[in-house]
Amino acid sequence: QGRLVESGGGLVQPGGSLRLSCVASDITFSIYEFAWYRQTPGKERELVANETSLSGHTNYADSVKGRFTIHRDSAKYTGYLQMSNLKPEDTAVYYCNVVLGSIVYWGQGTQVTVSS
Numbered sequence: 001q002g003r004l005v006e007s008g009g010g011l012v013q014p015g016g017s018l019r020l021s022c023v024a025s026d027i028t029f030s031i032y033e034f035a036w037y038r039q040t041p042g043k044e045r046e047l048v049a050n051e052t053s054l055s056g057h058t059n060y061a062d063s064v065k066g067r068f069t070i071h072r073d074s075a076k077y078t079g080y081l082q083m084s085n086l087k088p089e090d091t092a093v094y095y096c097n098v099v100l101g102s103i104v105y106w107g108q109g110t111q112v113t114v115s116s
């Protein structure tokens with residue numbers, strides 16, 4: 001059974017940076033579509049960024065374009081979300097996700113709080 005574990009969340013001031021990591025176990029990480037989502041209380045989980053497995057094409061939510069970067073190191077079975085110029089509205093629980101056809105894995109989430 002595959003597993004994803006996120007880390008790297010925390011408290012950061014507005015304008016600061018964080019790098020989230022997502023480590024995959026028992027998953028052939030390189031062949032899955034990889035994504036980061038986030039969720040705040042009372043709201044639906046929203047897509048932040050994703051990366052296709054074959055072309056490496058990336059896609060970002062308009063709210064994070066130019067500030068966040070998604071990438072993966074398949075040799076390390078690890079995906080990342082580099083976040084810069086963070087804003088209070090980026091505060092959320094961030095989840096990593098991989099998909100291959102009907103196979104879907106989610107991590108447990110990591111809290112990011114942007115506050116002064």
